[in-house]
Amino acid sequence: MPSALFTPITLGEQTIPNRIAVAPMCMYSADDGSASDWHIQHWMSLGISGAGMITFEATGVERRGRISHGCTGLYSDANEAAMARALAPARRVAAPGAVFGVQLGHAGRKASSQLPWLGGGPLTPAQDAWQTVGPSAIPFAPGWPTPTALDEAGIEAIVAAFVQAAERAARIGLDFVELHGAHGYLLNEFLSPISNRRTDRWGGSLENRMRLIVTIARAVRAVLPARMFVGARLSATEWVEDGFTIEDAIAVAAALKAEGVVYICASSGGNAHDQQIPIGPLYQVDFAEAIRNGAGIATRAVGMITTPAEAEAVLREGRADMVALARAILADPRWPWRAAYELGAEAYAPPQYLRSLTTMKHWVVDDDD
């Protein structure tokens, strides 16, 4: 039976050679939002992996929408030029038909954070902190700064910033944009009844709380060329009582689908500081399956999917349409080559590296050992 993982998938007008996706991963290595030499090697490495879909890290649509001083942005001409510079060599080494996209986001009340390897948490004034914004003036956690609640004009400016960043993504030549509606950042903050206590048309009912991400999806889709597709990442549950639920996520996914969004990446958590996450292998796959069945949209499963056999089973059992890897492919960018060997499929490697594929059998982990 041919491998499900190495079966092409069509999203919008793009046919992608396999179902291995690289999840968005912040590198905290940008300079005022501009991708650096680090990104050139990083994106080339991910391109050489042979993965079919590569999503660049959470990228701020405005300067204050970055998570940290080191996060990428698409709010200036310099940012646009820098991303284009790093994309070009990554494309040259990637599998034919591989798609590159960017996760567009706004960090909201979790912006102005320290780099993780410097301890994380909110920046202090001495570290050039900036004023954060959110749906309501509610801090993320004790010790975090209180965001300014956005007013109507402020919300419209955020929508416009997403549109401008999407236009930059199109000029760069990317294949898709992913709206970051997960992990407690601004779009997730609006979706959640915990962080959104507004009483205007942007808060209250689920219909009102999803208005921002739906409005952005519509506006972004309208300015992108047909060749580009739009996806979204959602936190399908908050892992607390009285938070956003999987049923809510299915309703949001259906509304996004109606606006032309073609896939949902099902993640979870990040908005409630007291969340209790039962982390373990495949712990978020149920969400991808529920959204796929409930909203009738392609889903990307993510979260502790580490072996080719696990990834293959998720697809073969019809629980998702793609799998995304973060830590596993960061640790081992040859993961897709190894997976192809294990699953009896063909991996793409650039001709310079082709002869190394013969050694993949030595890397296969034997569970009986």
Ligand SMILES: Cc1cc2nc3c(=O)[nH]c(=O)nc-3n(C[C@H](O)[C@H](O)[C@H](O)COP(=O)(O)O)c2cc1C
């Ligand atoms: C270094 C690193 C950076 C990350 N940055 C982002 C990001 O920019 N956007 C996002 O939605 N998730 C981000 N994540 C979460 C991953 O995309 C992924 O959902 C998570 O790590 C679970 O998948 P895994 O078990 O395969 O690592 C990051 C994870 C890691 C390890």
